[in-house]
Amino acid sequence: MKTYRAMVLVSNDPLSIERGSQQVYTKLTEEIAAYGLQDEISLSMVSDIGRHDAAPLVIVYPDAVIYGPIAPENVHTLVEEHLYKGRVVAGLQAPLKEMTGRIAWLSARKGTLPAEQRIVLERAGLIDPESIEDYIIHDGYAALGKVLGEMKPADVISELEKSGLRGRGGAGFPTGTKWKFVSKADGAQKYVICNADESEPGTFKDRLILEGDPHSIIEAMTIAAYAVGASEGYIYIRGEYTLAQERMHRAIIKAEEMGFLGDQIFGTDFSFNLHIHSGAGAYICGEETALIESIEGKPGIPRARPPFPTTHGLWGKPTLVNNVETLANVPAILRRGAAWYHSFGTPSSPGTKVYTMLGNVNVTGVVEVPMGITLREIIAIYAKGMKKGSSFKLAQTGGSSGSVIPSSLQDTPMDFDSFSKAGVSLGSGALLICDEDTCVVDLAKVLLNFFRVESCGKCNPCRIGTQRAFEILTTITEGQATLNDLDTLLELSSNLAMMSNCGLGQTAGTPLVDILKYFRAEVEAHIRLKVCPAGVCTMKPHVHPEEKVHQHA
Amino acid sequence: MTIATIDGKVVLEAVNKAVEEHGATIDELIPILNDVNRTLGYLPANALDEISRRLRVPKSQLFSVSSFYRMFSTKPRGKHVVQFCESAPCHVVGGRQVWASLLDHLKIGPGETSPDGNWTLITTSCLGVCGVGPVIIIDDDIYGNVAPDQIAEILARYSETRE
Numbered sequence: 001m002k003t004y005r006a007m008v009l010v011s012n013d014p015l016s017i018e019r020g021s022q023q024v025y026t027k028l029t030e031e032i033a034a035y036g037l038q039d040e041i042s043l044s045m046v047s048d049i050g051r052h053d054a055a056p057l058v059i060v061y062p063d064a065v066i067y068g069p070i071a072p073e074n075v076h077t078l079v080e081e082h083l084y085k086g087r088v089v090a091g092l093q094a095p096l097k098e099m100t101g102r103i104a105w106l107s108a109r110k111g112t113l114p115a116e117q118r119i120v121l122e123r124a125g126l127i128d129p130e131s132i133e134d135y136i137i138h139d140g141y142a143a144l145g146k147v148l149g150e151m152k153p154a155d156v157i158s159e160l161e162k163s164g165l166r167g168r169g170g171a172g173f174p175t176g177t178k179w180k181f182v183s184k185a186d187g188a189q190k191y192v193i194c195n196a197d198e199s200e201p202g203t204f205k206d207r208l209i210l211e212g213d214p215h216s217i218i219e220a221m222t223i224a225a226y227a228v229g230a231s232e233g234y235i236y237i238r239g240e241y242t243l244a245q246e247r248m249h250r251a252i253i254k255a256e257e258m259g260f261l262g263d264q265i266f267g268t269d270f271s272f273n274l275h276i277h278s279g280a281g282a283y284i285c286g287e288e289t290a291l292i293e294s295i296e297g298k299p300g301i302p303r304a305r306p307p308f309p310t311t312h313g314l315w316g317k318p319t320l321v322n323n324v325e326t327l328a329n330v331p332a333i334l335r336r337g338a339a340w341y342h343s344f345g346t347p348s349s350p351g352t353k354v355y356t357m358l359g360n361v362n363v364t365g366v367v368e369v370p371m372g373i374t375l376r377e378i379i380a381i382y383a384k385g386m387k388k389g390s391s392f393k394l395a396q397t398g399g400s401s402g403s404v405i406p407s408s409l410q411d412t413p414m415d416f417d418s419f420s421k422a423g424v425s426l427g428s429g430a431l432l433i434c435d436e437d438t439c440v441v442d443l444a445k446v447l448l449n450f451f452r453v454e455s456c457g458k459c460n461p462c463r464i465g466t467q468r469a470f471e472i473l474t475t476i477t478e479g480q481a482t483l484n485d486l487d488t489l490l491e492l493s494s495n496l497a498m499m500s501n502c503g504l505g506q507t508a509g510t511p512l513v514d515i516l517k518y519f520r521a522e523v524e525a526h527i528r529l530k531v532c533p534a535g536v537c538t539m540k541p542h543v544h545p546e547e548k549v550h551q552h553a
Numbered sequence: 554m555t556i557a558t559i560d561g562k563v564v565l566e567a568v569n570k571a572v573e574e575h576g577a578t579i580d581e582l583i584p585i586l587n588d589v590n591r592t593l594g595y596l597p598a599n600a601l602d603e604i605s606r607r608l609r610v611p612k613s614q615l616f617s618v619s620s621f622y623r624m625f626s627t628k629p630r631g632k633h634v635v636q637f638c639e640s641a642p643c644h645v646v647g648g649r650q651v652w653a654s655l656l657d658h659l660k661i662g663p664g665e666t667s668p669d670g671n672w673t674l675i676t677t678s679c680l681g682v683c684g685v686g687p688v689i690i691i692d693d694d695i696y697g698n699v700a701p702d703q704i705a706e707i708l709a710r711y712s713e714t715r716e
Contacts, residue, residue, distance in 0.1 A: 201640035201679035239587060239624045240680050242693075278584050281623030283678055297582030297610065299621035356683065358642045364684045399679075400641060430683075434645050446644045450678055456621075 004259065005040040005267050006083060007061040008032075009133065011068075012045040020071065021045075021056035027072040028058070031079040041083055042259075046133040054094035059136065062145030062266050066137065068094040116382070117344055119352050120328035121368045124212025129247055132254040135215040141260050143331035144219050147226060148266050151334075156227040157183060160330070162338035164350045169195060169286075169323030170398060170427045171503075172349075172416040175330075178320065181310035182228040185318035190230040192221050193314065193321045196237040196244070197291055199283040200399030201450065202430030205354040206324035208366055210237065210244035213328070214251035218261060218274060220327035223334065225272040228320050233272060236291050238279040248276055283454040287502050288321040290456065301456045302502035325354055325429075345371030349415035353426070357383045359433040360390055372418070376410040379433060390435035394518070396443075398427010400450045401507035404440075404514035425510070439536035440519040441526055444512055445473040451508040462505030465496045469512060476523065479530040479539035486523065490516060559597055567592040568603045577607050582618065586625055595626040623677060631666045631673035633711045635659065636690040640679040643686035647700070651687045654701035658708055671712075 010016075010025045025045060032038055054068030058078065065088050067078060074092055081089045127134035135141070147156055161176030182190060194217055198206040210217065221233050237245050252274055255261040263271045282300045284290045290300035292314050313319020329351060333341045342350045349371040358364050361383035369378070375395055379385065386392055395405045397414075403424035405412075412422045419426045434443070451466040469492050475481040493509025500506045516523060525531050530539050571588035575581035585604060590596050601615045619625045637652055656662070659672050666673040682688050685697025689707075696707055 198681060199679060202642040202683045203679075204681040204683060207681050238681070239622075275580075277580070278587050279622075280583050280587055280625055281677070282621065294583060295580055297579040297608075297618065298614065299617050358683050358686070359645050366684075396641065430642070432642050432645065438645055443641060443645065446639070446641050450640055454678060 004042040009059040011057040016056035027075040064142035066094045143334040163341040168325035182320040191314045191319040192230045192233040194235040197286040200428040203428040220330040360435040371415040372413040396432040402427040406518040439534035459501040461499040477537040639676045642683040648687040650701040654704040
């Protein structure tokens with residue numbers, strides 16, 4: 001493949017043509033040839049890039065400098081100064097503050113949702129996800145250009161460590177530290193994997209990033225590969241996300257065509273190939289070692305850890321596995337710096353978090369806000385309150401394995417450390433908000449049914465524990481349980497947490513423990529009074545033990 | 554028991570196309586199975602045999618993979634597959650009533666195929682469209698904010714296209 005030192009794009013939408021973009025293009029071809037740069041610089045026309053205020057535009061990569069409006073007589077200076085001498089011509093740059101219709105729309109929307117801060121969803125919904133040019137004009141691939149042009153792999157990792165970015169898949173592990181582990185691991189062949197097997201019930205933030213801004217993930221993974229020394233990467237997208245897979249597939253082809261991906265990226269010695277791997281319907285494949293097994297063509301059954309994937313991952317080689325949202329933060333951090341990133345969120349959990357708001361609230365959907373905001377604020381401001389004047393009973397954060405939060409904890413700041421201090425987990429960002437018509441036992445039964453079905457069956461505590469817990473919860477909803485059963489439930493939960501092989505089993509009991517901690521009276525009402533206070537469970541008529549024996553005889 | 558088997562040539566074509574598209578390497582096994590399952594509606598034994606031969610993967614591994622993942626079926630399914638999301642976010646916004654209505658209209662249980670071969674009903678975990686729960690998926694069509702009284706009308710759309 002031919003490689004170029006720089007890439008020049010000329011806008012060619014109807015407005016630009018009207019304002020002379022064709023002449024600018026012709027003039028550029030002549031001037032580039034005059035300086036003998038035709039083999040070093042690629043020149044192409046692109047469609048509408050969304051800056052009508054400054055059309056026609058000329059964009060120079062890898063510097064991501066946007067010039068406009070450009071007339072044929074400006075072209076000589078532009079080629080001589082920028083392309084030949086490498087100096088940005090400040091006087092010709094497009095004004096930064098003027099906004100297009102689409103960007104102005106973002107500002108208006110920000111007004112209606114106060115304090116929403118978009119970093120990872122910055123472009124989602126604003127750019128055409130099928131257009132690489134749209135991505136480029138909105139600062140896309142600028143971070144990659146900066147990284148490959150100015151930074152050593154160690155600098156990238158140290159910037160990321162300074163930023164304090166923590167994994168957004170649920171565990172909150174420091175991302176820079178993980179990158180460092182992989183970069184320090186021995187081995188000529190390393191892999192980078194994007195975990196897009198988003199299956200945590202109530203979570204669809206990663207889907208929106210993949211569907212709305214696919215290039216941000218390609219850019220982040222390429223940066224990650226450069227930093228850790230990998231040459232191959234996989235995006236593992238769950239099987240149900242067909243649109244995300246198709247968009248990502250087309251985005252990869254476009255990025256390869258433009259030289260952002262593939263061999264000798266930006267004309268450097270660095271090469272990186274990216275593959276899409278589809279899942280096939282298994283929650284457990286979101287666990288990183290199960291995901292790796294799945295790429296290797298096996299059932300998604302988690303491995304024993306350690307060794308961790310950072311040293312023994314895909315095909316036994318050092319492998320970096322990051323969640324979609326985590327990666328989507330990376331280009332912005334490298335473009336704007338760690339200090340900028342620290343201006344959002346809390347000192348120990350900087351940045352933003354994408355939440356999915358669900359359940360009995362007026363507005364459901366996705367919101368991106370700084371770390372440290374409280375649940376009460378999210379419900380009141382973004383979810384526009386509880387439905388039809390119903391009142392808040394509980395929220396489950398982080399999907400099925402997350403914590404159940406009672407009203408009393410609504411004011412806990414939502415960041416990794418405040419939550420763990422309060423004994424709850426932030427998880428994947430799902431916020432299932434339930435009103436007083438929700439029965440806690442019925443909810444727990446649905447959650448345990450999920451784990452029972454999704455357990456891979458490798459280890460006994462999980463395979464048997466989730467099944468037993470589900471059975472006991474079923475007897476409670478039928479009014480057939482005894483108080484001793486609650487002790488059994490707690491014992492099962494603690495065994496699950498202590499003895500399971502992977503995160504699925506270890507966290508399956510979390511909602512049970514929380515429900516018995518905060519809503520024990522309601523659970524006991526099912527047993528002592530044979531009544532479901534929320535009116536959800538259909539109790540079976542009580543059969544006296546002696547009669548039962550009699551019936552069976 | 555006799556099951557109508559798919560013509561061997563059709564199976565071979567489906568496998569060929571998938572292997573060509575993805576390449577005959579083990580890391581493409583699941584994408585290949587995905588394509589074949591999508592084309593044929595399930596993974597017949599002769600398809601697994603052929604994939605085993607082409608990728609040089611033991612049949613035991615192929616069977617363990619094809620029986621592990623929810624999106625694969627080793628048995629033929631009905632003409633239309635109805636998937637019902639049984640995860641908590643759909644459950645708390647009225648999923649139970651939708652499920653009751655589905656059972657009522659289809660007159661089959663979870664995992665079953667109707668005697669006329671038109672419907673298969675399966676329950677599934679979260680499908681990632683929780684913002685509009687309760688959610689059901691019929692074939693490739695996603696229905697959100699489903700109310701129990703809409704089930705009859707939704708199912709009728711598929712009955713009509715059948716004729």
